[in-house]
Amino acid sequence: MKDIVNIAVIGLGGRGSGMAEIMCKMKDINLIGVCDLHQDRIDEMVDFCVNEAHRPAPFATTDYKEIFKLEGLDTVYVATDWEMHVRISIDSMKAGIPVAMEVGGAYTLDECWELVDTYEETGVWAMMMENCCYDEREMMVHNMARDNVFGKIVYCSGKYAHDLREEVGYGDIEGHYRLRNYLNRNCENYPTHELGPIAKILNINRGNRFTSLVSVCSGSFGMDYYVRHNKELKPSLGDKHFKQTDIVKTFIKTENGETIELTLDTCLPRFYSRDFTVRGLKGLYQGDGDIVYLDKESFRKKEWSQKNFWGRGSRYNKKYGGKLWKETTPEMLEAGHGGMDWFIIRAWIEAVKNDTLPPIDVYDAAAWMSITPLSEKSINEGSSTLEIPDFTRGKYKNREDKAEGRYAID
Amino acid sequence: MKDIVNIAVIGLGGRGSGMAEIMCKMKDINLIGVCDLHQDRIDEMVDFCVNEAHRPAPFATTDYKEIFKLEGLDTVYVATDWEMHVRISIDSMKAGIPVAMEVGGAYTLDECWELVDTYEETGVWAMMMENCCYDEREMMVHNMARDNVFGKIVYCSGKYAHDLREEVGYGDIEGHYRLRNYLNRNCENYPTHELGPIAKILNINRGNRFTSLVSVCSGSFGMDYYVRHNKELKPSLGDKHFKQTDIVKTFIKTENGETIELTLDTCLPRFYSRDFTVRGLKGLYQGDGDIVYLDKESFRKKEWSQKNFWGRGSRYNKKYGGKLWKETTPEMLEAGHGGMDWFIIRAWIEAVKNDTLPPIDVYDAAAWMSITPLSEKSINEGSSTLEIPDFTRGKYKNREDKAEGRYAID
Numbered sequence: 001m002k003d004i005v006n007i008a009v010i011g012l013g014g015r016g017s018g019m020a021e022i023m024c025k026m027k028d029i030n031l032i033g034v035c036d037l038h039q040d041r042i043d044e045m046v047d048f049c050v051n052e053a054h055r056p057a058p059f060a061t062t063d064y065k066e067i068f069k070l071e072g073l074d075t076v077y078v079a080t081d082w083e084m085h086v087r088i089s090i091d092s093m094k095a096g097i098p099v100a101m102e103v104g105g106a107y108t109l110d111e112c113w114e115l116v117d118t119y120e121e122t123g124v125w126a127m128m129m130e131n132c133c134y135d136e137r138e139m140m141v142h143n144m145a146r147d148n149v150f151g152k153i154v155y156c157s158g159k160y161a162h163d164l165r166e167e168v169g170y171g172d173i174e175g176h177y178r179l180r181n182y183l184n185r186n187c188e189n190y191p192t193h194e195l196g197p198i199a200k201i202l203n204i205n206r207g208n209r210f211t212s213l214v215s216v217c218s219g220s221f222g223m224d225y226y227v228r229h230n231k232e233l234k235p236s237l238g239d240k241h242f243k244q245t246d247i248v249k250t251f252i253k254t255e256n257g258e259t260i261e262l263t264l265d266t267c268l269p270r271f272y273s274r275d276f277t278v279r280g281l282k283g284l285y286q287g288d289g290d291i292v293y294l295d296k297e298s299f300r301k302k303e304w305s306q307k308n309f310w311g312r313g314s315r316y317n318k319k320y321g322g323k324l325w326k327e328t329t330p331e332m333l334e335a336g337h338g339g340m341d342w343f344i345i346r347a348w349i350e351a352v353k354n355d356t357l358p359p360i361d362v363y364d365a366a367a368w369m370s371i372t373p374l375s376e377k378s379i380n381e382g383s384s385t386l387e388i389p390d391f392t393r394g395k396y397k398n399r400e401d402k403a404e405g406r407y408a409i410d
Numbered sequence: 411m412k413d414i415v416n417i418a419v420i421g422l423g424g425r426g427s428g429m430a431e432i433m434c435k436m437k438d439i440n441l442i443g444v445c446d447l448h449q450d451r452i453d454e455m456v457d458f459c460v461n462e463a464h465r466p467a468p469f470a471t472t473d474y475k476e477i478f479k480l481e482g483l484d485t486v487y488v489a490t491d492w493e494m495h496v497r498i499s500i501d502s503m504k505a506g507i508p509v510a511m512e513v514g515g516a517y518t519l520d521e522c523w524e525l526v527d528t529y530e531e532t533g534v535w536a537m538m539m540e541n542c543c544y545d546e547r548e549m550m551v552h553n554m555a556r557d558n559v560f561g562k563i564v565y566c567s568g569k570y571a572h573d574l575r576e577e578v579g580y581g582d583i584e585g586h587y588r589l590r591n592y593l594n595r596n597c598e599n600y601p602t603h604e605l606g607p608i609a610k611i612l613n614i615n616r617g618n619r620f621t622s623l624v625s626v627c628s629g630s631f632g633m634d635y636y637v638r639h640n641k642e643l644k645p646s647l648g649d650k651h652f653k654q655t656d657i658v659k660t661f662i663k664t665e666n667g668e669t670i671e672l673t674l675d676t677c678l679p680r681f682y683s684r685d686f687t688v689r690g691l692k693g694l695y696q697g698d699g700d701i702v703y704l705d706k707e708s709f710r711k712k713e714w715s716q717k718n719f720w721g722r723g724s725r726y727n728k729k730y731g732g733k734l735w736k737e738t739t740p741e742m743l744e745a746g747h748g749g750m751d752w753f754i755i756r757a758w759i760e761a762v763k764n765d766t767l768p769p770i771d772v773y774d775a776a777a778w779m780s781i782t783p784l785s786e787k788s789i790n791e792g793s794s795t796l797e798i799p800d801f802t803r804g805k806y807k808n809r810e811d812k813a814e815g816r817y818a819i820d
Binding site: 214216217222257258261268269273279281283286288289291293294303304305311383 | 561562564565573624626627628629631632635636656657659661667668669671678679680681682683689690691692693694696698699700701703704705712713714716717718719720721792793795
């Protein structure tokens with residue numbers, strides 16, 4: 001049991017620096033090291049620590065391997081680009097340092113296997129920082145599912161539906177991983193925000209597992225149109241076209257017979273939505289409209305007008321709301337993404353302090369991230385159906401190792 | 411130009427008798443013949459005509475071919491089961507009688523081709539009675555699309571999301587086509603409610619066409635669970651299981667590069683929704699939530715809370731609402747399905763009266779209905795991608811024949 005945790009942050013882009021600032025608000029965290037390839041980002045972060053957070057200046061480097069040599073380092077948080085974050089996390093485990101890894105899809109299945117193999121060889125864990133597992137509705141609906149409110153669950157769906165045209169369009173090819181990815185790949189490139197909470201409900205890697213997927217894509221119009229109609233954005237692109245299609249849908253089957261529908265929808269104008277949806281034999285929760293609809297509440301007489309159900313989710317919060325959400329402070333809620341960033345940091349830090357397993361482990365990370373390269377292959381093969389590996393090598397049937405404490409997701 | 415139209419109704423189940431009752435309210439329609447295989451339905455309909463509508467008793471028969479011999483018959487409305495309605499419509503055309511055919515998917519591509527061939531051989535038209543083409547939001551969004559409010563349209567989606575467990579579960583195998591279909595087939599069995607309005611927006615068969623599809627299905631749990639937990643419903647089913655899966659998704663590509671996503675969602679508890687959705691390079695309309703979201707209205711600052719957009723569709727009604735909907739009477743609105751049944755009947759009757767082409771023709775019907783057998787084949791082949799025939803045989807590129815008048819959908 002540690003009272004204070006010494007951490008380092010590798011990757012100081014928007015996400016890394018934002019999360020580091022939240023961490024600096026937590027009294028049981030010492031930020032002792034920071035790393036980025038860009039010196040200006042390092043300078044800004046050190047300046048923030050000293051002049052805004054009134055903390056000691058952390059050790060700073062552009063070489064992430066120097067971080068692992070820091071004396072007293074307990075854990076690392078990795079928020080680099082999608083290409084590097086798995087590699088750095090694996091190196092952290094090999095150096096004996098438990099690691100928190102930001103979200104994003106994988107590039108290859110080998111990368112996913114290496115994450116698992118390294119954990120099994122070293123006994124040092126990696127946690128995936130999937131904050132949406134801790135968001136308010138996801139936690140409430142998880143509790144409702146566990147209490148059998150929806151009956152046996154047979155279909156779940158979710159989206160990463162987020163207009164990223166400006167973010168991708170403004171990026172420069174050197175610096176922004178999303179731009180590189182959108183120019184050169186076509187796949188479900190960001191599956192975990194919606195898949196993470198669904199996988200937890202369906203007990204993936206704990207009695208159940210993903211077995212196969214098929215992906216379908218639309219045309220690629222949104223990004224090209226956007227960058228060509230906002231002349232100030234992208235002179236450097238020249239005639240280059242975006243390979244990433246506007247909408248990618250992926251259907252995953254599980255061993256227990258459930259179907260999961262994922263949607264990537266990031267290149268056209270729209271409001272943000274994860275549309276987190278759970279369908280059971282007795283009822284549903286649907287993210288769009290925040291709708292709960294249950295057989296037992298005799299809703300059928302109103303079924304023709306969905307307006308009757310908009311916003312109904314909040315009625316179930318008192319009984320089923322996540323316990324973490326009942327103890328929020330303004331500081332937590334303002335920290336980032338409405339509270340969930342605070343919780344995911346605490347989940348990681350508590351696992352380090354108590355030397356327990358993290359709530360989202362390498363098997364989860366490997367299974368969730370594997371959707372990206374598999375979806376890419378499926379699309380390249382004209383929507384072929386592909387097997388999803390069992391990254392637990394059979395252990396999912398009867399696992400006993402698990403996270404403990406208030407941040408566990410049971 | 412006819413002032414009065416003599417019609418007959420073939421198929422007096424729930425839909426046929428309901429529509430016949432609406433037709434009896436229209437002073438320019440004489441119902442001169444009715445037909446069904448069930449004598450009790452015939453007796454009820456004749457009784458309604460005489461004692462409630464105060465009209466002459468129509469000729470009544472259980473043999474639909476007798477109907478075509480009726481003197482002075484101008485047109486026929488066919489609302490039989492899915493298995494027979496195309497056959498009867500083809501026979502009507504062959505008998506020289508223009509025909510209105512209720513919606514439903516086809517069983518084979520041959521059936522679709524025969525519909526087209528018969529029209530081309532006889533010059534007698536068949537109209538598909540897709541009432542959703544005339545619903546309020548569909549017409550408004552159609553007008554917005556035509557006015558380029560959404561920019562170039564690249565993705566459309568829609569659902570037939572309707573909890574049919576009770577309807578299917580209560581049906582008896584002899585009498586109800588849905589029960590037969592749900593027991594023995596697995597496909598997108600009812601595509602036209604959502605696909606019709608989308609096809610009209612995308613100019614399918616008029617400059618554009620469907621080129622290919624792929625279908626994906628969930629497991630089949632909802633119906634089995636329902637009939638086995640409502641013991642009074644289905645003793646006759648014994649150990650029979652439902653082949654129709656809970657949710658079927660179909661993705662259609664068009665020659666112009668648009669993607670269409672269809673969802674059949676009829677076996678699990680839920681509210682009704684067609685979730686009619688149009689996505690363009692400048693904005694969207696989404697049925698669930700009745701949301702309009704446009705780049706030019708600078709919504710981005712509110713994008714994180716979709717509640718800001720719920721119900722916003724109504725704001726666009728004044729400018730873009732269908733002209734038919736601006737002249738509704740209480741009688742129309744109460745007639746059936748909130749008004750659209752009235753309009754689809756009028757569209758058909760006006761085409762007969764004026765001897766013009768119907769707004770939804772055999773090419774539309776064939777293309778829309780072909781989705782059913784193609785989706786069945788795609789699913790049977792593990793989500794294979796299949797070509798969709800061009801039922802116009804190339805005429806779609808440059809068609810001049812078209813509907814006219816206030817019910818045309820331009």
